[in-house]
Amino acid sequence: MSMFFNEIEAARIAQTMEANGLAFYQRAAAKTKAADVRGLFLQLANDEKKHLATFEELEGLLRKRGTVPALDDEAELAAYIDKLLQTQVFGSASDVARLCDEAASDAEAMAVGMRAERDSILFYQEMLDFVGSKEARDAFGWIVKEERQHLRTLGERSARCAE
Numbered sequence: 001m002s003m004f005f006n007e008i009e010a011a012r013i014a015q016t017m018e019a020n021g022l023a024f025y026q027r028a029a030a031k032t033k034a035a036d037v038r039g040l041f042l043q044l045a046n047d048e049k050k051h052l053a054t055f056e057e058l059e060g061l062l063r064k065r066g067t068v069p070a071l072d073d074e075a076e077l078a079a080y081i082d083k084l085l086q087t088q089v090f091g092s093a094s095d096v097a098r099l100c101d102e103a104a105s106d107a108e109a110m111a112v113g114m115r116a117e118r119d120s121i122l123f124y125q126e127m128l129d130f131v132g133s134k135e136a137r138d139a140f141g142w143i144v145k146e147e148r149q150h151l152r153t154l155g156e157r158s159a160r161c162a163e
Contacts, residue, residue: 007136010127011059014143015052017120020096022048024116027100028109037106040157044113044150051143058139107161110154117151 022045029041103109124147127140 007131007133008059008062010131010136011055011062011139014055014124014127014140015059017123018048018052018055021116021120022052024096024100024113027097028103028113031100031103032106032109034106037110037157037161040153041109041113044153047146047150051146054139054143058135061135062133105161107158110158110161114151114154114158117147117154120147121151 025041025045025048029038029045032038032041099112100109103112121144124140124144128137128144131137131140
């Protein structure tokens, strides 16, 4: 497999992930009848917008800077990243719509959200091992903390649905 992978590509993948998360939470918010759950999904959607903007800004900064070196061991990394992306909950925009539509309850929608947040944490944590610039490390590090909070929030709210 030959894939050019560098910090710009990492930022672009992150943008796709955040856009898919945004779409999911917006769709889930529109679907639920519970006001408190709608509020949670809308807050998460708002956070995903901020994350998307962060990675758009990062990509712009890296492009403006000019050449960005490829990450270490590009072929092995590309194969690994490809597998990570293939196994994500939100592998494509159509997956987002399908999974939201298939969620028969708010608890099921939150479970999908939790799986997506775990996928994001895994990807962003892995990127921290590969990116070199301070800007990229700061962006990925901040997003890991944000996604962990999302996972905790969804888990806590989901537990209340089960009661």
